[in-house]
Amino acid sequence: MDTRTPSTTHLTDEQRVDWLRLIRSDNVGPRTFRSLINHFGSARTALRRLPDLARRGGAARPGRICSEEDARAELMASKKLGVSLVAPDEAGYPPRLAVLDDAPPLLGVRGAPDVLMRPVIAIVGSRNASGAGLKFAGTLARDLGEAGFVIASGLARGIDQAAHRASIGSGTVAVLAGGHDKVYPPEHEDLLAAMLEAGGAAISEMPLGHVPRARDFPRRNRLISGAALGVIVVEAAHRSGSLITARIAAEQGREVFAVPGSPLDQRAAGTNDLIKQGATLTTEASDVINAVTPIMERPVAFAAREGDSEPLDFDAGATERKGIIDLLGPTPISLDDLIRMSDTSPAIVRSVLLELELAGRLERHGGGLVSLI
Amino acid sequence: MDTRTPSTTHLTDEQRVDWLRLIRSDNVGPRTFRSLINHFGSARTALRRLPDLARRGGAARPGRICSEEDARAELMASKKLGVSLVAPDEAGYPPRLAVLDDAPPLLGVRGAPDVLMRPVIAIVGSRNASGAGLKFAGTLARDLGEAGFVIASGLARGIDQAAHRASIGSGTVAVLAGGHDKVYPPEHEDLLAAMLEAGGAAISEMPLGHVPRARDFPRRNRLISGAALGVIVVEAAHRSGSLITARIAAEQGREVFAVPGSPLDQRAAGTNDLIKQGATLTTEASDVINAVTPIMERPVAFAAREGDSEPLDFDAGATERKGIIDLLGPTPISLDDLIRMSDTSPAIVRSVLLELELAGRLERHGGGLVSLI
Numbered sequence: 157m158d159t160r161t162p163s164t165t166h167l168t169d170e171q172r173v174d175w176l177r178l179i180r181s182d183n184v185g186p187r188t189f190r191s192l193i194n195h196f197g198s199a200r201t202a203l204r205r206l207p208d209l210a211r212r213g214g215a216a217r218p219g220r221i222c223s224e225e226d227a228r229a230e231l232m233a234s235k236k237l238g239v240s241l242v243a244p245d246e247a248g249y250p251p252r253l254a255v256l257d258d259a260p261p262l263l264g265v266r267g268a269p270d271v272l273m274r275p276v277i278a279i280v281g282s283r284n285a286s287g288a289g290l291k292f293a294g295t296l297a298r299d300l301g302e303a304g305f306v307i308a309s310g311l312a313r314g315i316d317q318a319a320h321r322a323s324i325g326s327g328t329v330a331v332l333a334g335g336h337d338k339v340y341p342p343e344h345e346d347l348l349a350a351m352l353e354a355g356g357a358a359i360s361e362m363p364l365g366h367v368p369r370a371r372d373f374p375r376r377n378r379l380i381s382g383a384a385l386g387v388i389v390v391e392a393a394h395r396s397g398s399l400i401t402a403r404i405a406a407e408q409g410r411e412v413f414a415v416p417g418s419p420l421d422q423r424a425a426g427t428n429d430l431i432k433q434g435a436t437l438t439t440e441a442s443d444v445i446n447a448v449t450p451i452m453e454r455p456v457a458f459a460a461r462e463g464d465s466e467p468l469d470f471d472a473g474a475t476e477r478k479g480i481i482d483l484l485g486p487t488p489i490s491l492d493d494l495i496r497m498s499d500t501s502p503a504i505v506r507s508v509l510l511e512l513e514l515a516g517r518l519e520r521h522g523g524g525l526v527s528l529i
Numbered sequence: 530m531d532t533r534t535p536s537t538t539h540l541t542d543e544q545r546v547d548w549l550r551l552i553r554s555d556n557v558g559p560r561t562f563r564s565l566i567n568h569f570g571s572a573r574t575a576l577r578r579l580p581d582l583a584r585r586g587g588a589a590r591p592g593r594i595c596s597e598e599d600a601r602a603e604l605m606a607s608k609k610l611g612v613s614l615v616a617p618d619e620a621g622y623p624p625r626l627a628v629l630d631d632a633p634p635l636l637g638v639r640g641a642p643d644v645l646m647r648p649v650i651a652i653v654g655s656r657n658a659s660g661a662g663l664k665f666a667g668t669l670a671r672d673l674g675e676a677g678f679v680i681a682s683g684l685a686r687g688i689d690q691a692a693h694r695a696s697i698g699s700g701t702v703a704v705l706a707g708g709h710d711k712v713y714p715p716e717h718e719d720l721l722a723a724m725l726e727a728g729g730a731a732i733s734e735m736p737l738g739h740v741p742r743a744r745d746f747p748r749r750n751r752l753i754s755g756a757a758l759g760v761i762v763v764e765a766a767h768r769s770g771s772l773i774t775a776r777i778a779a780e781q782g783r784e785v786f787a788v789p790g791s792p793l794d795q796r797a798a799g800t801n802d803l804i805k806q807g808a809t810l811t812t813e814a815s816d817v818i819n820a821v822t823p824i825m826e827r828p829v830a831f832a833a834r835e836g837d838s839e840p841l842d843f844d845a846g847a848t849e850r851k852g853i854i855d856l857l858g859p860t861p862i863s864l865d866d867l868i869r870m871s872d873t874s875p876a877i878v879r880s881v882l883l884e885l886e887l888a889g890r891l892e893r894h895g896g897g898l899v900s901l902i
Contacts, residue, residue: 288793416789416801419812420661428789428812437804439792 182219213515281315301326334368386411392426555592586888640730654688674699759784765799
């Protein structure tokens with residue numbers, strides 16, 4: 157159904173070690189990774205330049221660079237657990253996730269890679285769900301599974317669990333906030349084992365041993381929606397985590413579906429709000445299928461980029477660098493405004509920002525905004 | 530808030546008797562009434578021509594024409610019950626109802642006419658409502674009442690009753706399917722008395738003594754939505770009467786609001802469907818107020834007419850008449866198609882249809898469609 161051509165690019169074993177070292181180094185996120193690779197041509201060259209760039213960005217002390225030894229150890233331990241670390245365009249990397257601006261350069265994939273190449277629908281909702289909500293999440297997951305869709309969710313209690321359980325037979329994917337060996341919540345290890353046993357999969361961008369913290373969950377949520385054609389929110393109160401997933405999904409250009417509920421039911425307040433804001437009211441699987449079918453017939457498209465693949469130029473003089481840093485502060489400002497207000501080239505501005513980021517001094521926000529930490 | 534200019538036209542006592550006779554005569558509905566008045570200049574002249582027109586339409590036997598005596602008796606009995614029979618543009622006739630294509634030529638108004646001149650919101654829903662539905666209907670009615678809106682509904686059990694009760698203090702209107710002396714259901718006579726006592730009103734287009742039959746309720750529903758800026762459907766199963774009201778409301782250009790519910794709740798199936806079809810999802814009064822406020826700021830506009838005020842020409846020859854009747858059958862056909870396919874003028878076609886209608890041989894459907902009975 158997804159008409160993407162089969163994967164052709166492959167990393168060599170050496171490249172995979174270099175890629176893993178670069179993404180596991182301090183202050184290197186997926187976007188910075190891409191900028192560095194694009195500019196320096198390889199992860200190995202970028203790794204060699206990291207200390208110098210961070211120093212120029214004003215790092216108080218040099219950031220930790222992941223050693224070759226640590227990277228090889230992670231690859232070995234991953235292999236032992238049945239986890240492959242795959243790059244965008246390699247088999248097992250969900251095609252729709254691969255084209256995102258902030259796609260993980262290496263994704264830890266455990267289980268059957270095939271399931272990740274099929275069309276995915278995400279189902280999310282409250283941990284503290286009602287009986288009706290749990291039942292309906294199961295019905296949706298079962299019906300969508302029968303229609304050929306893979307169900308992705310976050311392995312949490314409540315709606316996530318109900319959605320995974322009902323789609324074990326048809327294919328389901330757990331998207332983890334921690335390392336593959338730190339399943340959260342721990343009591344769902346059995347559920348995950350049953351999912352994998354039946355041909356499902358689990359994915360994570362985090363290193364083995366990483367215990368998920370609160371801030372890892374919103375970051376993880378972008379992978380749930382990013383891998384999917386659309387996200388169904390089954391039950392969600394005001395200001396709940398599922399609404400963050402819905403917002404990210406909309407920003408990624410994904411379809412957002414919401415299950416309605418009585419205005420007197422607090423657990424439907426968030427989903428009713430989503431519908432008011434334009435989400436598709438969903439009472440049965442066909443509401444979802446009808447909306448995503450036209451999208452599946454189009455080739456997978458690259459999302460709008462935030463310009464981080466644009467050329468870099470690390471030859472900024474001290475005056476230029478100071479001029480740019482002086483324009484920054486704790487209040488987020490857009491990259492476009494910064495380029496307009498500075499007296500230098502866009503490539504210089506982007507490079508100074510990247511140096512600041514590697515020094516741990518810059519924070520990137522949504523919508524191309526940046527601020528000093 | 531409604532910025533309509535004060536009423537100026539008034540019927541004389543004699544005119545009111547003639548109007549009542551004409552609308553109470555066999556086969557004369559609101560649209561036919563308008564056509565006849567527009568063509569013949571007065572109800573009195575139209576009454577004189579009725580037998581001849583019906584005969585030309587092929588009536589098997591002459592239809593009953595309401596006598597002057599019967600009309601005077603109805604006016605007298607109405608007065609005794611506190612019911613005024615008012616024409617569009619007279620005080621007490623809801624301004625938004627007055628501009629509809631099929632507005633009753635005389636509306637029986639009981640209670641305070643002022644309340645009918647204020648902005649109205651209709652609240653409808655199942656008779657067999659849930660506790661949550663009843664509670665929420667009351668909350669909406671109370672909040673909208675406090676915001677200055679009059680609440681209209683059908684005096685039925687369930688949602689209607691809850692909406693009326695909660696708006697007794699702020700103003701509420703019962704729209705009846707039978708005559709003012711045949712309140713349905715009879716156990717709501719006390720509720721109606723309390724509404725009238727508190728400055729509310731009841732309206733009906735039916736003669737005194739008319740016991741409502743099943744087919745009178747859909748007809749009545751057009752008055753509920755027609756008098757209102759918008760209609761809120763609180764709980765409704767598939768294929769319920771409230772959905773007919775919602776459909777008519779949309780055809781009349783009224784706003785349609787629907788309260789969502791769980792997909793597992795059969796009583797929310799109809800309202801969820803309405804939202805899928807474009808109704809505004811409603812969880813609080815402000816959803817309604819925000820949508821109708823811009824409409825209230827515009828002057829009351831005439832709805833699209835179906836061409837029945839267009840010129841008539843009763844001089845059809847036998848061949849022309851036969852040609853038009855031959856084009857008709859039990860399958861509905863649009864007036865426009867009929868005019869196009871016939872070899873004669875639009876005024877002749879419309880007149881032949883009106884004759885057939887007066888003879889009881891023509892049925893008019895929505896969307897300008899007609900068929901032979």
